[in-house]
Structures are given as structure tokens and as C-alpha cells.
Amino acid sequence: MAATVKRSRCRSRPGPWSARRARTEQMASGSASCSLPVPGWWSRTAVAAGAATSISPRPPIGLRRMPRRESRAIADIGLVGAPNAGKSTLLAALTAATPAIGAYAFTTISPNLGVLEFDDERRAVIADLPGLIEGAHEGRGLGHEFLRHVERTRVLVGVVDGAAPDPVASWQSVVAELGDHDPALLQRPMTLVVTKQDLSEAKAQWPAVRAALKATGSQPIAVSAQRGTGLAELRRRLAASLAEAESVPAAPSAEMRVHRFDPLEAGWEVIAEGEGLRVRGRRIETTAARTDFTNAESRERFQRLLERLGIDAELRLRGAQEGTVVHIGGVELEWGDEA
Ligand SMILES: Nc1nc2c(ncn2[C@@H]2O[C@H](COP(=O)(O)OP(=O)(O)OP(=O)(O)O)[C@@H](O)[C@H]2O)c(=O)[nH]1
Ligand SMILES: [Mg+2]
Known part of the structure; x- marks a missing residue:
């Protein structure tokens, strides 16, 4: 049975590689998922390639968004x-x-x-x-x-x-x-x-x-x-x-960044993708890729950015509702309802 990891293990620790280590050590031990009941979020984190996911209790208020599939470093x-x-x-x-x-x-x-x-x-x-x-x-x-x-x-x-x-x-x-x-x-x-x-x-x-x-x-x-x-x-x-x-920034090669014309460099757009939605935009995609979604503070910071840029409101206008999957770069978030 998968054990639940203590909250502190899911927090980032000082040192260049240690935050990722905390998560990957759990994966290495094949054991657990992080459960971080932060207002506005619930957490369901894939713990290893092909491993089962686990769902933490819903928070009492607010929107819930969380990574559906961990697409960041293993x-x-x-x-x-x-x-x-x-x-x-x-x-x-x-x-x-x-x-x-x-x-x-x-x-x-x-x-x-x-x-x-x-x-x-x-x-x-x-x-x-x-x-x-x-x-x-x-x-x-x-x-x-x-x-x-x-x-x-x-x-x-x-x-x-x-x-x-x-x-x-x-x-x-x-x-x-x-x-x-x-x-x-x-x-x-x-x-x-x-x-x-x-x-x-x-x-x-x-x-x-x-x-x-x-x-x-x-x-x-x-x-x-x-x-x-x-x-x-x-x-x-x-x-x-x-x-x-x-x-080195986690983005593609410098050469690609210099030469590629990107109309979304400074802005963003929300488009339909399958049954869900995709947010496109250099800044938001880069931030999503760098966000440690197992860390409560990082998740909250990301959420605030969505709101500040107006993406949050646009997603609602585009019909985001309970269970809608929102893709941002390689990250998948699941939209939750408002309590
Ligand atoms: N003599 C010797 N044999 C080695 C060494 N490293 C690996 N081998 C042998 O090479 C074979 C393949 O080793 P693995 O470590 O399973 O190779 P792998 O790259 O993980 O193989 P896959 O998982 O199939 O891709 C085994 O028989 C090992 O014992 C080494 O340093 N010296
Ligand atoms: Mg091998």
C-alpha cells in the first residue's frame, strides 16, 4: 500500500538539486505521493512511470488545480x-x-x-x-x-x-x-x-x-x-x-530562441485542445515548466500568476469546469470547482 509522505518531505530544501531529489527519492523507493492540502489546491501526483496516483483530501475552499501527470524531471x-x-x-x-x-x-x-x-x-x-x-x-x-x-x-x-x-x-x-x-x-x-x-x-x-x-x-x-x-x-x-x-535555462537551445518568431513571446492565448484547453505563451509555459507542483508555495505562486495575467478569468470564460484538463507547455493541470 502506498504510504503518504509527510508534508515536510515535499517541501523544497536548500541546495541546487535537493527539491527534485525529495520527489525522486520517493519514486525510487516506489512508495508514496506528496499530499499537500493547501487551500485552493488538491494534489494528485504521479509517483513513478506507470505507478498508481493518489488523491489527497479536497480543501474546503477555492479552486483546485494540480498536476495530473508529472511531466518534469525524473x-x-x-x-x-x-x-x-x-x-x-x-x-x-x-x-x-x-x-x-x-x-x-x-x-x-x-x-x-x-x-x-x-x-x-x-x-x-x-x-x-x-x-x-x-x-x-x-x-x-x-x-x-x-x-x-x-x-x-x-x-x-x-x-x-x-x-x-x-x-x-x-x-x-x-x-x-x-x-x-x-x-x-x-x-x-x-x-x-x-x-x-x-x-x-x-x-x-x-x-x-x-x-x-x-x-x-x-x-x-x-x-x-x-x-x-x-x-x-x-x-x-x-x-x-x-x-x-x-x-542553463531549461528552455530549448539559445539558437532556437534567438531566431524563432514567436507572436506569443510577451502574451498568451487559450485554445481548445481535445476535450480540454491549452494555454500558450512563452512566459507562462516557462514558469509552469519551472514550477515544482509538489511544493505548496510554488503552486500558490503559479496560481497568483495565472490570476494576475488574466489567464484564470479567460479559462473560466472558455468554459473550464470541474475536471477540465488545462495544458500549459508539458504540464497538465486539472480544473476544480469553486466551493
Ligand atoms: N566485464 C564487464 N561486463 C560488464 C560491465 N558492465 C556491464 N557488463 C555486462 O554487460 C552486460 C549488460 O549489462 P547491463 O548493465 O545489463 O546493460 P544495460 O545497458 O543496462 O542493458 P539494457 O538494460 O538491456 O539496455 C551484462 O552481462 C553485464 O554483466 C563491465 O564494466 N565489465
Ligand atoms: Mg539495463
Whole structure:
């Protein structure tokens, strides 16, 4: 049975990654949903990919809006690579997680999460994602689903099987799938590891693999997840990548923002979408994406912005009522009635 997490666990804590950590730790433990009975809101938060949702008691007054499906980050760091590359083994080597590991493709079909602890006591959640095969961006091998998991991480670790017959070609096909799905994924900070270096095939190929990957602008690290070699360097790089990711806005690449004509840059509009409504507008979408809906103060701030911009009133005019789903960027909110 799903336990209800204490209110304080759902509050953001100081430190760059800790608020997300609070939520993803719950997901990692597979346990709970945040229940934050704040006036004006009720909370129903997806706790893990495919996990059941839970609904907190309704507040006595006001409108209720809440995220219907959590579309924000599942983890700070995502491990990406071809099937069987060694992603789950790497997760197990870096964290206390105990994912299934197998000498065959698609051992992992939903993300495994672990908590990576840094020397300075910071922590980050790391997700071992299912393997990507050629054609993933067209949905092959559950590719669409797997690529959506990749979207929901902030920095990436590319895991290259150093003992594969052609490690570089196999990695390049993963890169192609990421880019075909969304070119912005390739703009994310990414550290490349070439793993299985305890095997003689991997050791023999390493100089050529390193040279080929360096030629593409990467600085690959040789690791053996089984022996633990190279992991200290990987941790250092990840700490730096996370710091870099914190300073980069969560929006698409700067290039897209500069060149794209966006009539809604400064304003917003409400349009019909399926049986629900969609609010479009750069500012409101960006704010929605950055709002931690598990945090009561953040939710209230977001609500005040909806009211201040007049979006709240427009939604009512457009017929928003009990159960209407309102999409804002990748976030879904459910409209509740007024008490
Ligand atoms: N010798 C050696 N074998 C490794 C290493 N890392 C992974 N393996 C082996 O490679 C195989 C695949 O490992 P996994 O960690 O399950 O690979 P994965 O990338 O998670 O695979 P999928 O979940 O199927 O995408 C297993 O047989 C592991 O034991 C390593 O550092 N050294
Ligand atoms: Mg795996």
C-alpha cells in the first residue's frame, strides 16, 4: 500500500538539486505521493512511470488545480546508450541501486533510479534508462517511450560498450536517435564513458575508440563498472555538469530562441485542445515548466500568476469546469470547482 509522505518531505530544501531529489527519492523507493492540502489546491501526483496516483483530501475552499501527470524531471542524470552497453551495471556501481543486469538487450524496460552522493554532500538522482536501438525515434523497440524518459533528465551520461564489435558506430547510432527525436537533447551536458575496460577486447580498442570520440568533441572516460575503475573521474565530471546545467535555462537551445518568431513571446492565448484547453505563451509555459507542483508555495505562486495575467478569468470564460484538463507547455493541470 502506498504510504503518504509527510508534508515536510515535499517541501523544497536548500541546495541546487535537493527539491527534485525529495520527489525522486520517493519514486525510487516506489512508495508514496506528496499530499499537500493547501487551500485552493488538491494534489494528485504521479509517483513513478506507470505507478498508481493518489488523491489527497479536497480543501474546503477555492479552486483546485494540480498536476495530473508529472511531466518534469525524473532524475538529474540519465544514463543513455545502446542495449546491453552496461548502463544498469554502471548505476549499480555508482549508487546503492540494485537494478536487474543481464547479458542481453532490453533487460531494463523502465528507468531504475539511484542516488549519487558527492564528496561535498550534494546528491543527485541518476536514472538508468532503457537502451536505444536504431529507429527508436520512430518508435522502434519502445523508442518513443524510452526517449521521453531521456527528455526528463537534465544531464546525460553516454554509456559506450567498449567491448562491442564497433563501439563508436554503436554510440553514433544512439546519438542519431537522440538528435532525430529532439536536437535539443544533444545540447545537454553529456559525459561519455567507454565501459567494460576490464575486458581485453575493450582495452585493445580503447586507443582507437578514444581518438574517434575525441574527434567528435568528446572527452571520453575509460571505466569498468565491474571493477570500479574510472568512476572517481566520472563523479567529478558529473558534479561539474550538474553545476553547468543549473546555470542553463531549461528552455530549448539559445539558437532556437534567438531566431524563432514567436507572436506569443510577451502574451498568451487559450485554445481548445481535445476535450480540454491549452494555454500558450512563452512566459507562462516557462514558469509552469519551472514550477515544482509538489511544493505548496510554488503552486500558490503559479496560481497568483495565472490570476494576475488574466489567464484564470479567460479559462473560466472558455468554459473550464470541474475536471477540465488545462495544458500549459508539458504540464497538465486539472480544473476544480469553486466551493
Ligand atoms: N566485464 C564487464 N561486463 C560488464 C560491465 N558492465 C556491464 N557488463 C555486462 O554487460 C552486460 C549488460 O549489462 P547491463 O548493465 O545489463 O546493460 P544495460 O545497458 O543496462 O542493458 P539494457 O538494460 O538491456 O539496455 C551484462 O552481462 C553485464 O554483466 C563491465 O564494466 N565489465
Ligand atoms: Mg539495463
